[in-house]
Amino acid sequence: TICGLFGFELDNFERAEVQKATRRLLEHEKRFLERGLRNFLIYKDMFLKSVYRAGLPEILIYLPIIESGCSPRARSRAGAVGLWQLMPSTAYDYHLRIDYWVDERKDPVKSTEAALKYLKRLFGYYGNWELALAAYNAGPANINRAIAMGKTRDYWILRKRGVLSRETSWYIPRFYAIVRIAENPAEFDLNIENAGKKFTFQVLELEKSLSIRELCRRAGIPYSEIRFLNPELRRAITPPGRRYNLKIPAGSLAPFLSAYHGIKKEYIEDVAVYTVRSGDTIGEIAERFGTSPSLIKLINGLRGSLIYAGQELVIPVKEGGLINKVPIRNNFRNYSSLISSSIRYTIRRGDTLWDIAKRYRIEMEVLLALNGIGYNEVLMPGNEILIPVNPLLSP
Template identity: 40%
Template sequence: MLKKITGFMLFFLLIAHNLWGENIFQEIPLSEHIENVEVLPSEIVRHLPMDVNSQIAYFVKYYTTEKKEVLQRWFRRCGPFLPYFRVIFKEEGLPEDLVYLALVESGCNPFAVSRAGAVGIWQFIETTGRLYGLKVDYWIDERKDFIKSTYAAAKYLKKLYEIFGDWRLAVASYNAGEGRVSRALRAKNFADYWKVMMSGAIPFETFAYLPQWLAISIIIKDPQKYGFLPLIEEPWDYVELNVPGGLDLKVLSLAAEVDYDILRKLNAELRREFTPPGVTYPLKIPITSADKLLANLKRLELEEVKVNTPSGEVTLFVSAKDSVIIRNFEEKKGENSSKKKTTSSNRTKTSSSKDSKVAKKKKPSKGR
C-alpha cells in the first residue's frame, strides 16, 4: 500500500497541467531539486526506458528530508528480506530493481493491511492472491508468507509486462490494476506512459507510485551519499521443520529458544499464531534452533484446549504456564473450552521426535 505522502505539490502541478496542457514537471530541471542526481541506477536505465524528470527528484528530496526516518526504518526492516527477493526475481527473469517496489508497497511489512484489504509485503487483495496461487483460509494467509508472496508478485509483474510491453505501465498496473490502466490507455488513445499519467485518467496514488519507486531505487543504491546508514542485507538462515498441528507459536518459540518476533516474521502467514490443527506444518525456524526445537518440544508441559471454529471443534495446545490460554484467537464470549494437561511426548499423533523432520535449508546464495 502506498504510504501517505504530502501530495499537494504534485496534485497542484497535475491540475495545472490539465488547465494549461503542458507537462510542467518536464520544465523543472532535476538539478534544481537536489544535487548529484544526474542519472538513474544502471539497472533501471538498462531495463526501463524512461524520462528523468522532476517527479523523481521531488521524491528523492522527500525521502531524504521529510520522510528520512521512515525510509531508514524501512531499510532496517527490509534487510533480511531483500536477499530472498533478489534471488526470486532473478529466477523469474525480472529486472532486479523491481524488488524495491516492496518498500513502496508496505515498507517490507508482512503484516501490513491496507484500507482496501490488501495484505502483506506485496499487498495482494484476496482474489488476486488466490489467482497467483496464494492460499487464504481460517488458519493460513499466504499473502503474508515472504517467500510465496514474492513468487506471486514476480509472476504478476511478468504477466503485466506481457500485457503492456513497458515496465513503467506494468508497475503502474501493479498499483492501480491492469483493467484500469488498460481502460485509460484506450480512452485517451495513448500508448505513452507519461502522457496517460498526466491525462488525469489514472488515480493520483498511481501517478506518484512509479516516481516514488525510482526515487527509492536511487537512494538505496548509495544510501550513505544521501545521509542514510548502510543497508545491511543479512538473510535469515532457516530451515523448514515439520511440526505438529494446533501448536501455539509462543510454545514453539520457547521450545526453539528463539526470539518470538523473529519466529513470527518467518511464519507471518499463521493467522491465528497457531499451526493449523490436525496436520503437520512446515514451520520456518532458524537453523541454529532446529535441534533445540526437536529436543525441547516433547518435554514441554502443554495444555490441551478444545475450541469451536467455523469448520468445527479443534484441539489446540498451549503452554500450561501461559496465563493467557489463547492469545489473538477469536474465541466467542461464553464459549466453553475443555482443557486438560498433556505433554508433547505422550501425544502419539503429534510426536515431535517421529513426525518432525527437516524439510530443506533456505538461504540465498551469498553475493546475489
C-alpha cells in the same frame, strides 16, 4: 550505477517528476524511507534470489519499499496486505492461503513468489514496465481505461494527459526515486543501520498442530524469532488438518527437533464455531466438544477463562468428538468463486463486521477469511473490505 535495469530506461531517472519525487521523499517522508530501507536489508537476499529465479529485472527488489515500507504485516485501507500489498483476489489467483489460521500474503517467501508471477504476467500483457507497475498499483482495468482515454500506451504521456489517478501518476516517479535513493543511501545522508538482522531460516515440518510458544520454550528459542520468520501465522498454534512447514532460525534445527518430539501434539480434525450462551464456561464447552479448556484458550488467544454471552469461539473438534453434530463453518477452501462475485464495501461510522455479515446474509467466518482479518480486528471508517454477494440474497 542502477542495478538490473533490463526493460527500464536509464534516462527516466533524470526526469523532472523523478527529481521532484526524490525531494518529497527526503523532505517529507524521511522516517518512512529510513524504516523501509532498514527493513529492505532484512529481505534483500531473499528478494534477489527470487527475481533471479523468475528471470525478472533486479530493480524490482525495491518495489516492497514503496508498497509497504518492506513490512510483511503492513495493511492498507483498501485491504491489501504484506510486503507486496496483495489484495485477496490476487492472493487467491496465485494460490495463497487466507483463513482463520494463516494469511500467506504476510509470508515473505510465498508472497514474493506470487507478486513476481503477477508482475511477470502484467509485463507480458503491457510490454513495458511503467505500464506493468502502474497496473500493479491501480489494477489492469483502470490502466486499460486510461490507455483508451489517453490514446497511447506511453505511461509518461498518459500522466501528462491527466487520465491516471493522482496516486498512480506519482507511483512510477516515486518508484524510480526510491531505487535511486536505495542504491546510494550515503549520498542522501540516511541512517539505515539494521543491526545485521537477516531473513534466513531452516524448515521444520510439523505433522500435527502444536503450541508454538511451548515449542519455543522447549527449544530455548524466543517466540519472537518464530513470529518474525512466520508472520503469516495468525494463531499461537499451527494450522490443523495438514502438515505445516514452520520456518525456524538457521542453525536451530537440532533443539527444535528435540523439542518437537517431546511436545504434546494436538490431533485436530477440524473446528466448529460456537456462540457462547449465558452461563457457559470454557470447561463446560470443552467437555461438550470433547476437547480441553487449554486448547480452546490457545486457539482463541484467550489469556484467562473469562467469556461472555454472544462471543464466538473457534472450537477444536477431534476424532470421536461432535463433528457430525455441529455445523462446521470455519472450513475455508477455494474462495475463487466468492472473489469473482464480490463487491467492495467501504466501512462507515458505526459499522461492525457482525452487522455487515448479517446485512449481506453471509457467514461471519466467510467474511473474515475472504479479507484475511480476525474476529477482534478493528476497522476504521474509510477501510474497504470485500463482500461475497449472492444476487438472490443481497439487501
